Amino acid sequence: MSFRNSFSDRYGRDSNHGGSSRTFNSRGGGGNGGDIRLTKPRWDKLKLAPFEKNFYQEPAALRTRPRSDDEQFYSSNSVVVRGKSIPRPMLTFAETGFPDGILQQLTSSFEKPSVIQAVSWPIGLSGLDMVGIAQTGSGKTLAFLLPAIVHIKHQAKLTRGDGPIVLIVAPTRELAQQVQAVAQVYGARLGLRSVCVYGGAAKGPQQRELQRGVEICIATPGRLIDFVKMGVTNLRRCTYLVLDEADRMLDMGFEPQITQIVDQIRPDKQTLMYSATWPSEVRALAEKYLHEYVFVNIGSLELAANHNITQVVEIVPEFEKHDRLLKLLQEITHGEDPKTLIFVETKRKADELTRWLRQKGWPALCIHGDKAQSERDWVLTEFRSGKSPILIATDVAARGLDVDDIKYVINYDYPQCSEDYVHRIGRTGRCNRKGTAYTFFNSMNARYAKDLLDVLKEAKQEINPKLYEMVDMARGAGKPRNRYSRWKGDDNFASRKRPIEQTDCYGEKRARSGGDVMMNGGFAFGNYRSGGNFSGSAVSMGKSAAAGFGAATQWGQQRAWGGGASGPTSSGNGALAYGGHMASSGTAPITRRW
Numbered sequence: 001m002s003f004r005n006s007f008s009d010r011y012g013r014d015s016n017h018g019g020s021s022r023t024f025n026s027r028g029g030g031g032n033g034g035d036i037r038l039t040k041p042r043w044d045k046l047k048l049a050p051f052e053k054n055f056y057q058e059p060a061a062l063r064t065r066p067r068s069d070d071e072q073f074y075s076s077n078s079v080v081v082r083g084k085s086i087p088r089p090m091l092t093f094a095e096t097g098f099p100d101g102i103l104q105q106l107t108s109s110f111e112k113p114s115v116i117q118a119v120s121w122p123i124g125l126s127g128l129d130m131v132g133i134a135q136t137g138s139g140k141t142l143a144f145l146l147p148a149i150v151h152i153k154h155q156a157k158l159t160r161g162d163g164p165i166v167l168i169v170a171p172t173r174e175l176a177q178q179v180q181a182v183a184q185v186y187g188a189r190l191g192l193r194s195v196c197v198y199g200g201a202a203k204g205p206q207q208r209e210l211q212r213g214v215e216i217c218i219a220t221p222g223r224l225i226d227f228v229k230m231g232v233t234n235l236r237r238c239t240y241l242v243l244d245e246a247d248r249m250l251d252m253g254f255e256p257q258i259t260q261i262v263d264q265i266r267p268d269k270q271t272l273m274y275s276a277t278w279p280s281e282v283r284a285l286a287e288k289y290l291h292e293y294v295f296v297n298i299g300s301l302e303l304a305a306n307h308n309i310t311q312v313v314e315i316v317p318e319f320e321k322h323d324r325l326l327k328l329l330q331e332i333t334h335g336e337d338p339k340t341l342i343f344v345e346t347k348r349k350a351d352e353l354t355r356w357l358r359q360k361g362w363p364a365l366c367i368h369g370d371k372a373q374s375e376r377d378w379v380l381t382e383f384r385s386g387k388s389p390i391l392i393a394t395d396v397a398a399r400g401l402d403v404d405d406i407k408y409v410i411n412y413d414y415p416q417c418s419e420d421y422v423h424r425i426g427r428t429g430r431c432n433r434k435g436t437a438y439t440f441f442n443s444m445n446a447r448y449a450k451d452l453l454d455v456l457k458e459a460k461q462e463i464n465p466k467l468y469e470m471v472d473m474a475r476g477a478g479k480p481r482n483r484y485s486r487w488k489g490d491d492n493f494a495s496r497k498r499p500i501e502q503t504d505c506y507g508e509k510r511a512r513s514g515g516d517v518m519m520n521g522g523f524a525f526g527n528y529r530s531g532g533n534f535s536g537s538a539v540s541m542g543k544s545a546a547a548g549f550g551a552a553t554q555w556g557q558q559r560a561w562g563g564g565a566s567g568p569t570s571s572g573n574g575a576l577a578y579g580g581h582m583a584s585s586g587t588a589p590i591t592r593r594w
Contacts, residue, residue, distance in 0.1 A: 038228060040263040051239050052154050053127030053270045056087055062095040077115045080301075083294030087122035096121055098146060099153070101189030114139030119296050121147060124272060129293035131286050132274045135306050136423060137404075137430030138298065141182050144168070144242045144272050151240045151270070152192060152215045163210075163234040164195075164217035168242040169261060171249040172220065173198035173373070174380075178402035179218045179244065187216060199223045201373040207232050221249070221257035228264060235264040240272075243289075247275040247282050247419075255285070262289050276426075277303070277419055303451065304458050305422050308429035309409075309437050311456055315466045316440040321412060322356070328410065328438060329362060329390070337363070337389040338407035343424050345413035350392050353412065357390065364390040395420055404430050411439040418451035441467070446474040 070088055073079070079089075090096045090113060093106050113121070116134040123130045124147025134140060148166045155165050168183075170176040180196035187194050194216035195209040203226070210217070210233045217224070217233070227233050241262070243249065249258060271290050275282050278301050286293060305311065316324045325342075332338065344350050347368040354366040365379045365388045382388040384403055393401075395415060406428045415421050421439070428435025441452070449470035456463050 038225065038260050038264060043267050048266055048268070049156075053151060053239065054125075055127070055150055055154055056122055056125040057097065058088070059095050059097045061092065062088060062090065065091070065095075073118070078299050079115060079119060080297040081119060081294065083128070084292060085126075085128075086294055087126055089118040090121050091118055096146075098150070099190060102146060102149065102186060105186055105189055114143075115298050116140055116296070117143045117146075119298075120144065120272075123294050123296070124148070124270075125150060127270055129270060129290040130272045130296060131290065131293050132272070132296045132298075133278050133301070134274070134276070134296075134298040135304070136276055136426035137306065139431075140244070140274050141179055142186075144244070144274065145179070145182060145186060147272075148216065148240050148242070149186060149190060149192060153190060155237075155239065158213045158215065158237065160213070161234075162213060162237045164214050165237050166216045166240045166242070167224075167235060167238045167261075167265070168216070168218045168244060169224070169249070169258070170218060170220060170244045171252055171254065173200055174376075174401060175245060176218045176220055181402070183216050183218060192216060194218065197223045197227060200376075203227075221254045221261060225257060225260055235261070236266070238265045239269050241265055241269050243271070243273040243285075245275065246273050246285055247277045247279065248423075250281050250285065251419075258285070258289075276423060300458060302458065303418060303422060303455055305455050306426055306429045306435075307459050308432065309425055309435045309459070311425065311437050311439070311459060311461045313439045313441050313452065313456070313464050313467055315442060315464060315470075317442050318444065321440055324440065325357075325410070325412060326360065332408055332436075337386060339383065339386065339403065339405055340390050340408040340410065341401070341406050341427050342390065342392045342410045342412050343415070344392060344394060345415070347394055349413070350394055354392050357392075362390055363388045364392055366392040368394040395424070401427055403427070404433070406430070407435060409435070409437040411437070414439060414441055414445040414448060418448050418455065421448075421452065422455060441470070443470070443473065446470045449474055 067088070069091065073089055073091060074081070092112060093103055093110075096103070096106075096113075098106070116132055116138045120130065120132055120140075120143035124144060132140065132143065145168075148168075152165050158165070168176075168179055170179060176196050176198050180194060183192075183194040193212070193214040195206065195214045196218045197206045197210065198220040199222055203223075206223070207227065207230075210227060228235065243258065249255070271293075273282075273286055273290060273293075278297070314324070329340070332340070342353070342364075344353055347370050350366040350368050354364050357364040365382055367376055367379050371379070379388070379391070380401070380403075383391045391401075392412075409425050409428045411421065411424060415424060425435075425437035425439075428437060439452075441449070449467055453463065453467055453471060456467075
């Protein structure tokens with residue numbers, strides 16, 4: 001079998017890649033965690049064993065440091081801290097007072113604490129609840145993990161049947177695995193055990209690890225709830241809770257699962273919540289679950305990108321994206337193989353673009369929510385090692401990737417909200433490195449132009465003059481919906497409380513129940529119709545019509561499905577019709593069973 005044929009066999013599959021397709025698992029949540037609620041313990045009727053959570057003692061090295069240094073540190077790093085009895089930041093590792101094994105690992109890996117670590121460590125060690133707002137790649141994992149390790153060492157040892165002492169909840173399996181990798185390194189220094197549980201992988205190995213007893217559990221919401229329901233583990237010993245990337249969990253529809261999990265943990269626990277943004281929904285979550293918390297913000301509270309990233313926005317029509325991508329890859333490689341992450345909007349497009357680049361000789365692989373866990377792990381290993389330095393991804397990987405040396409991010413498709421734009425480009429410029437993000441933008445994205453312009457201005461980036469034209473184009477059309485309300489279409493999709501997932505179709509979003517409607521992207525089934533994000537000619541599917549792509553152009557072709565003929569001819573390769581209907585003049589009908 002030729003390389004091209006074998007590659008097509010592997011990457012040409014549109015669905016059922018194994019593992020987690022078509023279920024809640026595909027977003028990392030795992031299992032059926034949202035279907036049957038857990039019973040909330042009557043904490044007021046239970047006698048809870050006392051526990052310690054304040055272990056902070058101001059080190060001598062910190063006591064001798066002038067307080068003016070604190071103010072200088074806060075000012076130079078745009079740090080805002082609000083709350084009661086706030087301990088001073090730890091600016092050097094010598095000021096932390098961590099156990100020797102931890103200090104040895106830190107000093108061998110880093111020169112000094114990151115900003116979020118310097119502020120978070122004393123707060124975490126003091127037993128205070130905390131909200132930390134900081135950009136991706138800022139060192140948040142160690143910010144909450146090292147106080148967690150100290151917390152564990154001051155608790156009674158686990159006995160048979162005990163659940164974890166520390167619980168870290170993450171939105172995606174990639175992020176959970178990233179935290180687990182760090183927990184294994186630092187936990188091993190003090191003989192602590194950790195486990196990572198997530199959907200899309202076999203339950204057996206995860207179940208056995210939990211039943212052996214672990215001090216630290218890193219979990220995605222659905223799989224954790226599954227194990228609690230099964231009696232595999234419990235959260236009665238948990239006294240230190242971390243909600244990592246809380247904004248992302250809300251964005252993915254996990255608030256009901258978060259509620260179930262928090263209800264299983266004693267109310268006097270210590271809770272730390274980290275987020276890249278601070279919208280009203282995240283604030284409400286903090287007010288609901290945290291008590292007299294310390295608020296820490298690094299940088300602007302407005303939507304802002306990492307200033308180590310050079311942002312380049314190019315106005316590229318849909319039908320020119322292929323050619324521009326090839327030229328851009330040639331420009332940035334210069335005979336080298338820098339790690340490059342390319343974001344697209346749908347899983348289908350990720351597969352198609354990967355095949356196309358491979359056929360052109362580029363070493364590309366792709367990752368998205370329908371990939372089996374074993375395949376996802378293999379792809380990430382190939383990417384991290386540099387064997388396949390080009391990775392194509394959907395937003396399911398936007399925050400889960402822990403690769404420090406990504407040099408370029410390319411937004412082939414602009415995301416569905418500008419917050420996701422910031423998270424995407426945050427995959428480069430990590431750990432104080434420099435990075436570059438290229439974004440293909442066109443009239444289909446005009447309603448996001450104002451937000452994008454604000455991000456570019458805040459980061460003092462060079463601005464493409466045509467972007468101002470896009471802002472003018474979008475005026476009068478109304479402000480784009482924010483990340484937490486973007487599913488509100490004509491048929492009241494906002495009332496659907498179930499988590500949503502990417503689909504293989506270009507329409508991108510579908511209800512979890514199995515496809516009675518297609519959300520957000522202009523496609524509709526039956527008598528349902530979404531708000532439609534795309535302007536141009538109509539594409540028909542069944543009884544309903546939805547907006548097309550630009551000037552009826554997608555990948556240089558115009559297409560129609562089901563019982564209709566295509567509209568105006570498109571530029572490029574001509575128009576196609578699926579279902580046996582004639583396309584534009586001069587093109588023979590091409591049929592495909594959908």
